[in-house]
Amino acid sequence: MNVADVQEAITQAHREEWARVVATMAKRFGDLDIAEEAAAEAFATAVERWPADGVPPNPGAWLTTTAGRKAIDRIRRESRRDDKQKEAQMLYDDDPPEPLGAIDDERLRLVFTCCHPALAMESRVALTLRMVGGLTVAEIARAFLVQESAMGQRITRAKAKIKGARIPYRVPSAEDLPARVSGVLAVLFLVFNEGYLATGSDTDPVRHDLTAEAIRLTRLIRALIPRDGEVAGLLALMLLIEARRAARVSPSGELITLDEQDRAAWDATLVAEGHRLVRERLAAGEAPGRYQILAAINAVHTSARDARDTDWSQVVALYDQLVRLDPSPIVALNRAVAVAELDGPEVALAAVDRLADKLADYHAYHATRADLLRRLGRGEQSRAAYDRAIELAGNTAEIASLTRRRDHL
Amino acid sequence: MQYMVSVVDDKTNSATPDEMTAINAFNDRVKAEGHWVFAGGLNSPATATVIDNRGGDALFTDGPFVETKEYLAGFWVFEAPDLDVALKLAAEGSKACNRRVEVRPFL
Numbered sequence: 187m188n189v190a191d192v193q194e195a196i197t198q199a200h201r202e203e204w205a206r207v208v209a210t211m212a213k214r215f216g217d218l219d220i221a222e223e224a225a226a227e228a229f230a231t232a233v234e235r236w237p238a239d240g241v242p243p244n245p246g247a248w249l250t251t252t253a254g255r256k257a258i259d260r261i262r263r264e265s266r267r268d269d270k271q272k273e274a275q276m277l278y279d280d281d282p283p284e285p286l287g288a289i290d291d292e293r294l295r296l297v298f299t300c301c302h303p304a305l306a307m308e309s310r311v312a313l314t315l316r317m318v319g320g321l322t323v324a325e326i327a328r329a330f331l332v333q334e335s336a337m338g339q340r341i342t343r344a345k346a347k348i349k350g351a352r353i354p355y356r357v358p359s360a361e362d363l364p365a366r367v368s369g370v371l372a373v374l375f376l377v378f379n380e381g382y383l384a385t386g387s388d389t390d391p392v393r394h395d396l397t398a399e400a401i402r403l404t405r406l407i408r409a410l411i412p413r414d415g416e417v418a419g420l421l422a423l424m425l426l427i428e429a430r431r432a433a434r435v436s437p438s439g440e441l442i443t444l445d446e447q448d449r450a451a452w453d454a455t456l457v458a459e460g461h462r463l464v465r466e467r468l469a470a471g472e473a474p475g476r477y478q479i480l481a482a483i484n485a486v487h488t489s490a491r492d493a494r495d496t497d498w499s500q501v502v503a504l505y506d507q508l509v510r511l512d513p514s515p516i517v518a519l520n521r522a523v524a525v526a527e528l529d530g531p532e533v534a535l536a537a538v539d540r541l542a543d544k545l546a547d548y549h550a551y552h553a554t555r556a557d558l559l560r561r562l563g564r565g566e567q568s569r570a571a572y573d574r575a576i577e578l579a580g581n582t583a584e585i586a587s588l589t590r591r592r593d594h595l
Numbered sequence: 596m597q598y599m600v601s602v603v604d605d606k607t608n609s610a611t612p613d614e615m616t617a618i619n620a621f622n623d624r625v626k627a628e629g630h631w632v633f634a635g636g637l638n639s640p641a642t643a644t645v646i647d648n649r650g651g652d653a654l655f656t657d658g659p660f661v662e663t664k665e666y667l668a669g670f671w672v673f674e675a676p677d678l679d680v681a682l683k684l685a686a687e688g689s690k691a692c693n694r695r696v697e698v699r700p701f702l
Contacts, residue, residue, distance in 0.1 A: 304678055351700045352596050354677040362679075 192237050199245040200229060204320030205406070206246060207253050209292035212355060218299070218345050220257050222317060228253035293318065294410045295355050301370040302353045309344040310373045316341055318406070319399055329396055330380070367411065371420050371477065374404050378424050383581050392435055392583070397428055415467055419478030422463035426484035429456035434583075440590060441583035445493035457488045479508045498527040515544040519551055531561040549578035553588055565595050597632060597674055597701040598681040602694050604668035607639035614693050621691035625673065630684055636669035668694070 207228060211221035228249045242248035300313040308330075315321045315329070327337035347353065358366040381396025404421045411417050433447040464485040467478050474482070483504045490496040505521035519541055526534035535558040538551070545551035556571035572592035579585045610618065625631045640659035647654045659666065671688055675681040681698055689696045 302678075304682065350702075351681075351698075352677045354679055358679075 189237060192241060195241040195245065196229070196232055196236060199232065199249060200320055201402075203246040203249050204229070205293045205296060205318045207249050208317050208320075209296040210250055211253050211257055212296060212299075213292050214254065215257050215261070216355075218317065218348060220260060222345075223260065224253040224257035225249075225320075227256040231256075291410050293406065294357050297370055297407065297410075298357060298366055299348060299353060299355050301366070301373050302348070303366070303369055304351065304353060305344050305347065307373070307376070309340055309347075310369075311376055312337060312340050313344045314370075314373050314403070315377065315399065319403055321399065325395075329393065367414055368416065368475075370407060371404075371416060374400050374407070375420060375424075375477075377403075378427075382427060383584070392431060394431070397424070397431070400424060401428060415470060415472055416475040416477050418463050418467055419475060419481045422460045422467070422481035423477050423484055425456045425463070426460035426481060426488050429453040429460065429488065438586070439583055440586040441581070443587070444487060447493075449491065449493075452488065460488065461485055474507075476508065476511055479504055479511070483508075496527070498524055502528050515541045516548070516550075519545060519548075519554060523554060526558060526561075531558045534558055535562065547578065549575045549580075549584075551575075552578065553584075556588075556591070560591070560595060568592075569595055596676065596681075597672055598678075598685075599699050599701065600671040600673060600681075600685045600688055601667050601697045601699070602636075602669040602671075602688075602692055603665050603697060604694050605665045607668060608636060609668075610636075610692060614691070617691040617693075621687055625671075625684065630673045630675055630680075632672040632674050634669070634671040637667060640666050 204225060207225040208218075208221045211224045212218055215221060215224075231252050232245075232249060236242075297314065297318055300317050301310045305313065312326055312330075315326045316323065321329075323338045323341060324334050326341075327334040330337070332340075357363075378397055378400035381393040381398075381400060383392075401421070401424050404417070404424060408414075408417050408421050429452050430444075430447060432453070433449070433451040434442055436442055460481065464478075464481050467474060467481075483501055486497055486500050486504070501524040502521065505517070505524055508517050509521060519538065522534045522537040522541075525537060535555070538555055538558060541551060552571045552575035556568050556575055559565075559568035559571055569592055572588055572595075576585055576588045576592070579588060622631070622634065640662070643659040645656040645658065645660045647656070669692075671684075673681060673684050675684060678698075678700070681700075685696050685698045
């Protein structure tokens with residue numbers, strides 16, 4: 187086996203085994219800190235040894251055994267495991283989870299612990315990417331544009347809270363499960379969105395590393411909770427957005443809106459997988475949640491060969507369904523965009539203007555108004571709205587696109 | 596494991612009769628379920644005295660150690676196996692007393 191093959195084997199093992207190794211260590215030693223460090227050391231040992239010794243026949247088992255030894259070494263080295271510390275051990279609930287269709291996988295406990303509602307959202311995101319995703323602290327810091335030391339502190343603080351407040355290491359009860367799963371999905375969607383519409387003037391407009399990681403983790407959750415409709419919905423939604431990645435930004439770094447995208451550049455495999463998931467959820471015949479509806483809307487868009495073939499009445503009907511679940515002004519704004527195609531820009535503008543109080547500081551509100559005003563031939567008002575949208579937008583590609591549209595008025 | 600659940604308020608002894616009924620019912624249940632350690636309401640911060648005897652010469656200062664609009668108006672101490680249980684109890688407590696509460700684990 188040559189160097190490149192060993193390197194590939196290590197990368198693959200990291201991708202496939204990291205979360206399992208951390209989770210197994212967390213169960214065994216009742217401490218996330220020890221689990222994380224032991225897993226990191228096991229992978230470092232693999233990098234050192236596999237090129238000389240060869241890749242073991244079962245890399246996962248090798249890594250788990252090695253991590254276990256590293257953890258015991260550390261505990262012996264510190265040898266300060268007095269009663270107090272034992273007491274502070276993370277609580278491990280030995281009861282098998284109730285039969286929810288969920289696999290009793292250690293990784294699931296890890297995910298629910300990292301996404302616990304008592305942790306701040308930014309801590310949940312960081313902890314999930316570190317413990318479940320296996321990203322380094324430096325990588326996570328880069329992804330969210332903070333100093334590595336600050337990100338390290340955030341993760342350390344979160345681990346200290348888990349330990350000090352005794353956030354349990356378990357799959358939530360059936361009663362709490364839907365809310366807790368939805369908390370996990372919110373974390374994954376946030377990671378995805380940060381990749382999909384990255385903020386900051388120095389970053390790439392689309393951060394493929396983040397969207398890919400979010401999709402990978404959502405696939406993992408789906409494998410662990412296969413019967414949850416919202417998990418399937420979120421995965422479908424991400425896939426259908428990711429499928430359009432190559433067509434979304436022009437070579438000059440400008441965001442291309444859906445109607446102007448080269449649909450031949452969409453990733454047909456991802457579109458097909460997204461559509462398959464949406465059909466699976468439709469066939470299930472259960473009332474869809476937010477992500478499933480959003481996925482269905484994206485399925486309608488990606489089913490049209492040309493933007494003009496879009497079934498807008500279907501899109502508006504889905505938004506109506508979404509408004510009933512989530513009456514937020516942002517959903518109402520997106521619905522208005524679809525209404526413009528179905529009932530014309532004047533009707534849509536009236537709906538958008540009703541949101542003025544709530545969305546005055548939201549760039550998409552002004553961008554939407556600007557487009558509608560332009561279509562209605564009200565150039566001056568349109569220009570003012572574009573100006574405001576450009577002021578508020580954080581994504582470089584989006585700013586470029588808004589600027590072009592304004593300058594073409 | 597014990598958790599302190601602090602009740603946040605900007606008034607003292609301000610529970611309405613309905614709230615008192617709900618609090619008593621909640622307390623009875625907490626006792627029956629074995630989570631009860633202690634609970635109490637506190638008089639207003641204006642009745643507090645700060646004592647500094649670090650130098651061996653006790654200094655008394657009228658008032659709370661920090662003036663805030665909202666303050667600790669009362670608290671529960673619960674026995675609970677983990678934070679999930681403590682959060683559930685705290686959520687029910689918040690509903691019963693109709694105030695915001697804060698949960699903190701003991702060391």
